[in-house]
Amino acid sequence: MNSAPQINHLNLETINNALLSFLGVGFDYEDASILEDVSLTVDRGEFVALVGPSGCGKSTILNLISGVLEARSGSITASGLSNRADRLGNVSYMQQKDLLLPWRSVAENSRLGLELRGVSNSESSTAVEKLAESFGIADELDSMPWQLSGGMRQRVALLRAVLPDNPVLLLDEPFGALDAITRSSLQQWLLNVLDTSNKAVVLVTHDVDEAILLADRVLVMSSNPGQISAEVKIDLDASPHDASVSTSSEFIELKKHILDLLGDHEVTQ
Amino acid sequence: MNSLRPRLIEWLPAAIIIIFLIVAWEVLVEVLDVQRWLLPPPSVIFVEIFDSLGFLLRHTWVSTTEIALGFSISIVLAVLLASGIIWSRTVERTLYPVIITSQTIPIITLAPLLIIWVGTDIMSKVIVIVLFTFFPIVISLVSGLRSVDQEMVDMLRTLGASPWQTFRKLMIPSSLPSFFAGLKVAAVVSVIGAVIGEWFGSSEGLGWLMKIAGGQFQTARVFAAIVMLSILAMTLFAAVVVVEKWSLRKYPPTATRVIRLGD
Numbered sequence: 001m002n003s004a005p006q007i008n009h010l011n012l013e014t015i016n017n018a019l020l021s022f023l024g025v026g027f028d029y030e031d032a033s034i035l036e037d038v039s040l041t042v043d044r045g046e047f048v049a050l051v052g053p054s055g056c057g058k059s060t061i062l063n064l065i066s067g068v069l070e071a072r073s074g075s076i077t078a079s080g081l082s083n084r085a086d087r088l089g090n091v092s093y094m095q096q097k098d099l100l101l102p103w104r105s106v107a108e109n110s111r112l113g114l115e116l117r118g119v120s121n122s123e124s125s126t127a128v129e130k131l132a133e134s135f136g137i138a139d140e141l142d143s144m145p146w147q148l149s150g151g152m153r154q155r156v157a158l159l160r161a162v163l164p165d166n167p168v169l170l171l172d173e174p175f176g177a178l179d180a181i182t183r184s185s186l187q188q189w190l191l192n193v194l195d196t197s198n199k200a201v202v203l204v205t206h207d208v209d210e211a212i213l214l215a216d217r218v219l220v221m222s223s224n225p226g227q228i229s230a231e232v233k234i235d236l237d238a239s240p241h242d243a244s245v246s247t248s249s250e251f252i253e254l255k256k257h258i259l260d261l262l263g264d265h266e267v268t269q
Numbered sequence: 270m271n272s273l274r275p276r277l278i279e280w281l282p283a284a285i286i287i288i289f290l291i292v293a294w295e296v297l298v299e300v301l302d303v304q305r306w307l308l309p310p311p312s313v314i315f316v317e318i319f320d321s322l323g324f325l326l327r328h329t330w331v332s333t334t335e336i337a338l339g340f341s342i343s344i345v346l347a348v349l350l351a352s353g354i355i356w357s358r359t360v361e362r363t364l365y366p367v368i369i370t371s372q373t374i375p376i377i378t379l380a381p382l383l384i385i386w387v388g389t390d391i392m393s394k395v396i397v398i399v400l401f402t403f404f405p406i407v408i409s410l411v412s413g414l415r416s417v418d419q420e421m422v423d424m425l426r427t428l429g430a431s432p433w434q435t436f437r438k439l440m441i442p443s444s445l446p447s448f449f450a451g452l453k454v455a456a457v458v459s460v461i462g463a464v465i466g467e468w469f470g471s472s473e474g475l476g477w478l479m480k481i482a483g484g485q486f487q488t489a490r491v492f493a494a495i496v497m498l499s500i501l502a503m504t505l506f507a508a509v510v511v512v513e514k515w516s517l518r519k520y521p522p523t524a525t526r527v528i529r530l531g532d
Contacts, residue, residue, distance in 0.1 A: 066427045089429020099424045103442050103519045113428040113440070146521035164428070 019044045019200040020065065020168050025074030027060055034060050037074070038224035042200040043194075044167065049203045049215035051258065057226025058204040059096070062170045065202065066093040071264070078168045090164040096173045099159040100145040106156050107141040117258040127163060134193060135159045151182040158190075162197075168196075171203045175210070177204075187213055191240055208258050212251060213240050220261045230261045291382070295359040315488040318496060329497045331474040332463045335391055336505065339398025340443035340459050344452070346399065347406035354407075355414045372404050375463055384470035394466030394474070402455035409451025413444030446520070455509040456509045460502040477503075 018041035025034040034057045049057045055104050063069040065078055066088035081087045100109045109130050114124035132138040135155050139240060145153060154174055162169060174190070175183040192199060205211050211218045212234055234254065238245045245251055247262040298310040305313065318325065350368065353360040360472075374396060383393045409410045417440050425435045467476030475494045482490035 062382070063423075068423045068426060088426050091427065092425075095420060097422055099418075099421055101421075101439070102521045103517075106518070112425075116428050116434055116438075118426070118429045121374060144519060144521065160428075183437040 002042065013208070018042060020063065020078045020202070021076070022065060022073050025061075025064060025076060026072045027057070027064060027074050029060075033225040036227055038226065038228055039074075040202075040219060040228060041203060042168075046199045047194070047201040047203065047215045049209055049211035049218045050221060051205060051211050051218060051262065052221030052224070052226070053223050053262065054206075056221045056223035058221060059172050060226065062093060062172050062202065062204055065168070065170055066091045068093075076186075089113075089164075091170060092164060092170045093170040094161040094172065094174055096157050096158055096176060097152040098145075098150075099154060100153055100160075104145075105141065106137055106143050106145070106148070109145065109156055110137075110141075110163060111158045111182065112160055113114055117164065119159065122162075128159070130235040131159060131163065140266055148184075149248055150178050151186055154186065158193075162193075167199055168199045169197075169199045171201065173204070173205055176206065183210075188241060190214065208255055208262075209246055211253050212236075212258070213246065218258060219260060231265075232258055233260070273470050280405065293471040293512070306488050309492060313404050314492040314496065317493045321490070325475075325478075325493060328473055328478045328494070329501060331469065332460075332476065332498075332500060334476050335463050335466065335474065336459045336501070338391070339395040339462065340402060340505075342395065342454060343399050343402040343406055343459075347403045349452075350403070350407050351410035352415060352436075354411050355436075368404065368407060371400065376400050376462075380465055380469040383466075389470040389472070393470050397466035398462035401457045401465075405454040405458065406448070406451040409447045409454075410444055410455060413447035414440050415446065417443045445516055449509065449516070452509045452513075453506060456505040456514055457502050459505065460498055464498065467489045471495050491529060 017147065020040075020042040022038065022040045025035055025038045026033065036154055038057075040061075050061065050154065052058055060069065064071050064076060065087070067084045070084050071267060075082060076084075076087075078087050078091050081090055101112070102111070110128045110132075111119075111121070111124035115121070119127075128141070129138075132141055135158070137152060137155050137159065138154075140148060140152060145154060145156070149154070158171075158174065175186050178186065191214060203211070203214060208218075218232045218234060219228050220232065221227065222229040232254065236245065236248075236254075237249055238248050238250070275492055295310045295312060298308060309317075316371055350364060355361075380393075381402065383396055385398065387393050421439055421443075422435055425439055430438065463474065464476035464479070467474040468480050471477040475498050479491050479494045482488075482494065
């Protein structure tokens with residue numbers, strides 16, 4: 001291990017075992033410091049949520065992990081890849097918008113990642129059909145994106161992101177633009193889809209309920225510059241699949257705690 | 270079969286206007302006793318077209334060949350130029366001034382020079398057509414390629430796309446709607462290019478025919494050539510629309526839908 005920048009809440013063992021490590025990262029945009037000494041690690045099979053005020057650099061963290069942006073300082077390693085260009089194409093990333101190509105059918109959109117890797121159309125179509133059922137889009141494979149509802153489009157976007165089967169999955173407000181009912185049914189569905197996947201997942205969200213429901217750990221961020229200010233372990237007795245979980249007292253306690261942490265920074269920023 | 274009747278009704282206003290104009294022209298020429306060599310009535314023009322149809326078609330064919338060749342060269346040239354402009358800032362800085370300058374020179378003044386340089390064979394006409402048509406295609410293609418969303422580009426990068434893959438799978442398909450808009454302008458303008466090219470150095474084609482017939486006061490023949498030119502331009506335009514419809518068949522209806530404030 002090289003002499004890493006100061007890493008507050010992590011020890012060397014977790015860093016070495018982690019599938020994703022993001023250590024002492026700083027990032028500037030046009031002379032403004034967006035992220036300052038941000039560190040986090042995610043293990044295989046672990047689901048981490050990032051919550052924080054708008055503009056705190058949550059999405060920037062995902063852009064840095066995926067390799068879209070280059071960090072000013074610090075080191076980022078995902079699935080053993082620490083070179084930015086190498087991570088492009090090897091980290092699954094579902095952006096906030098579905099970004100489906102309007103001239104491609106659902107099946108053609110879903111297999112885009114495999115196609116770019118040079119997988120033959122017949123082989124990638126088979127891969128799409130195999131997962132289409134569990135993604136709930138089996139009947140829509142020949143539809144065009146503009147014929148789908150927002151919820152369906154998000155499912156296609158997620159299928160496109162996970163189909164290359166990278167060990168690290170990044171989700172940026174995946175259900176942010178959806179109505180409450182669709183969102184909660186997709187959250188349950190996402191839990192099921194990821195249950196057995198053993199991926200390292202990072203979710204960025206505004207929605208504290210969503211973070212508690214889906215994540216094993218919630219990282220609270222503050223802004224100007226973006227930093228991780230607190231970490232909250234989520235250890236609910238009730239199953240997240242239980243419809244009443246979000247009204248249980250332990251859930252509400254956690255939510256209060258996280259909102260307090262967020263609120264502190266709103267005041268002090 | 271069901272859709273035939275409403276479609277006929279849709280075109281009814283256009284048909285009525287055209288018939289009205291032709292009838293008005295015929296009547297006014299009769300009533301005002303206009304000389305035939307000054308302005309022949311439509312009936313005389315139709316007779317002229319009918320009588321010398323073979324002759325007209327032969328010259329139409331000559332112009333069509335020039336246009337087909339010029340238009341094809343324009344498309345290839347425009348695609349190369351637009352791709353270069355998109356690919357590199359240096360290429361853009363180098364090419365754009367040249368392209369704009371080429372459009373500020375009145376092409377009519379270039380046509381006689383082209384005859385001196387390349388002779389009176391088909392190439393002089395083809396070059397004039399290319400000069401007329403490549404510009405709208407380049408401009409529309411560049412703006413189409415530029416319309417691509419940065420988020421889409423980033424999405425493709427996270428899926429591991431190379432710059433060339435991004436160009437092929439994202440930028441080219443995104444640019445198609447505006448590319449076809451440019452092609453439609455170029456299709457109509459290409460006919461003007463052919464006439465000007467033939468006017469200055471040719472012994473055949475509709476442009477040459479108009480010049481010769483005009484000099485001999487065969488006004489009906491000039492009009493007959495104009496009718497053939499219009500049909501040629503409309504056919505070319507329609508051909509572009511057919512290719513466009515086919516190419517954009519998978520695009521969302523919003524890409525091809527027209528918003529009409531009047532209906």
